[in-house]
Amino acid sequence: MTPPSRLRPYRLAAAVAALLLLVAVAAATVFGVRLLTESNRWVERSHQVIEQLEASQSLLAATQAASRGYRLTAHPSLRGEFHRAGPQALDAALELVRITSDNPSQHARAQSLLRQSTQQIERMQELVDIQDREGQKAAVAAMRVDELVARMHGVNAASEAMRAEELRLLAARRATNERNANLLLGFVLLSLAVSLATLWTLLVSLSRENRHNRNLEREARGALAELQRAQTMTERLSAQRWAISEYTGLLQSAQNLDEAMELTSCTFERLLPHLGGQCYLARASRDFLESRASFGRPAISSSDALPPGDCWALRRGQPHHNRAGGGVRCAHLEHGTSLAAISTLCIPLSAQGETLGMLHASGPVDGGEEDNDAAIIELMGEQLALAIANLRLRETLRQQSLRDPLTGLFNRRYFEESLRREMLRCERRRLPLALLVLDIDHFKSFNDSQGHSAGDAVLAHAGRCIASLVRAEDMACRYGGEEFTIVMPETDAASAVARAEAIRRAVSQQTISHNGRTLGAVTVSIGVATFPQDGVTPELLFEVADAALYRAKAEGRNRVLHAAAGIG
Template structure:
């Protein structure tokens, strides 16, 4: 079980509910105040609009009265019927405006009193105008005299003065209403801002307290989750290590049962692919000559391609006898057998692990991947390399014993059994890689006569000397064998007919200039005949190549010996 974490008491927990209730009350009060303020604002707007209507009706009443007066005066001066009709139609407008003004000011007694006075003065003025119009209709001259002595001017001046008083009072009332609206708006704004501010402060404090407690809870939850993850990772790692140890033990047992190096390499590749599927690479085996390492097995997908054949000097791990790891262009020096880096921030990595035993290089494990390996993977790879190195030593020792049984004791060359085993392998390898392979069949001229003349001991000395010459002239990858009696066979992998013909001429010339010293006597030089055969396609067999080379050898003897005959060319011209 995980240890329980002590929780510290929260000092502000007791104040959370009161703070929440107070915040709710403040927000509710702000809402009520906002609704009341909106209603007051609507009422104030209506009263302001009412004041503007009163002012408008005052102006309309005065204007309508002046219109009646102007129409009547124009009619009296011109007697035009249109002006008389205009006069008659304008009277109801003036009376109507005065009546509406009285109705609008009904809520304001002082203004209503003035409005009624204004209405009476309007009616008085209209009555006077109507009297003059009627008089004009009967007696225009008398109407002009009465107009000069009429009180119309005084009536109109009093009417205008009264209208001005009403305007001033209504404007004062309008200003007061504006001021009251502004005051209420400012008060409402202050109340809303203060209420919301206090509520937000209380809510912020409440949220801060909750946030601190939640953060602590999340920290405890995260610590608990991380502890569980670490526990699961530890259990998974222990299980993985157990499985790897079991696999390594099983692998070590299987290595002891391998019959050859290829089996050991294939088994190693399969084990690495199963235990570390994220990496790929290949296993190399150094040839007995220690000058070339050849790919023996592959596994996974190589992220950094390595050469099929490499020289030990091309790999820093083989040079130093130590593990060599490189990632991109960083770190250690890059081995020459690897493809060039992409440049920039290349995440790919390569690992070269030398296979060594008794201070001798045996081979190489070359691995690569997208992400750098973990320490556990490195330890596993090193353990596999150690076990594989010991297995290689044992298999090579066993192979050495087997090869010794395949050597010709007189010449030191391979015997016919070795030729038959390895010619098949080399031919298939070259055919798979679309490379040529040539075979030389060599026979010492007149060897039977030399043997009969100088004795079998001298004949054996000559055969040993020819074997030494062949051993010195062939390459490390060539196979020189004593085929039987005085016949020798040389397998030249990856060699075309033209190159094989030059090599055959070199061998013929070297044997032709060789002498031997036996029992204080010098014998030689001896000559030889050579038949050549070169693989033409991927369907040829070792027996066919040997038959072609043997037929070319007999043709060389038939043509006079001490010469080289190309069997493929002879078949083409036959």
């Protein structure tokens, strides 16, 4: 007869102990899950505050951009955009105040940010009202740039302080969350190990409970894994939103299209390294698009240049997504390559009803539920389109402010700025500088007899001759009327006179045709002055060169005369 087990007297105690351990595990699991849920709620609250702060700043920046654009262009759509974005910015700031009510320090910062945003928008509204009542010039005159910049800096400083505090809270909450998860997992694993060891020594009849406990263990681990996966996904989305926000801010500071393209390429490769593609920009003629930037390793190649009709996104004016060959294929994609395992996306870049380009991306098909690549690319496309439109508008305004539209030469404003700058540079380097002042002979009588359109043809002819004979470092300008100026850095008197003679001969020797008839001979008189011999200030140097010009006219015109005797 088999002797009774020596553990029989302890079975009840072991069962009770095992039961108590299991109860403790269950209670700890429930408490830990509730604790983790609460921690996650606070983490989500931090993300919500950061997202709302970014939305508030973005809307305030949009309000300021619309106000500034309206002052510069007086376009009604920008005024409407200002009145739309302003209330939205205040609503976003109010929402930020609301959601930070459970944090006194952040609540105070949010209230401060609301006050500063309100003051900034009220000031912008005053400028818009002045422009509506008194006109664009009055609004520009009333604008106090230092005040607006100081206020915007105050808003940015308050925003950065609030963001830094919330990021600190987020890091602390994540650390607490991870610590609680690790403690819970350790306690559960340790308790289950002891329980299983105790139950193993009990009767075979307890094996069913043993299997049940193992199932509980697997479920607990699965719940923790799912929780960690959700947390990882949340962190990934937050990082993507932050990168898009940073990309938007950097785009607003880009000085030209090349910088915008480089920034787009770097951001795309950082956010979506598994995809590749190209960014196309439309030519001025709008009949073709050319690739200006490429990024990553595309799954299928696309043409470097394409007509708008080759892309379904450009035809329809909306994104065109082809997933595993389940859509219409764009003609600019490489022919002969199967789309069965490829996903392609074309995003039209449009702003204010004008197609500026197209963003194309391709990669392997990913059937995961967490795939948000298309949303990221579309968001990047929207921001890039706005940046391209702003850069082109800025370049157009800059050219209009510096160039004379008839001759293509620089205007008087650019001449005055350049002359002063180049004289200071040559003075520091102890180098000479020459100034040529040109005037078309008998232009008034020619203009009166031949008509203003013929006079414009003469001015354009003189401008072309001057532009063709100056160096790259020279600055040729139309000073006003029929008078031109040329600033020639690092040029002595003899070289300046020789260049002036070449210009005089070129103007007089070429034939001008206008409206099917040949105009009469055109000559110019040129006065030359050099720095520092003839003047040490821009005003004095110009007066000396202008006086030399009038002497040349008095001595018979069609000649070059230097301010100093014996040269000319």
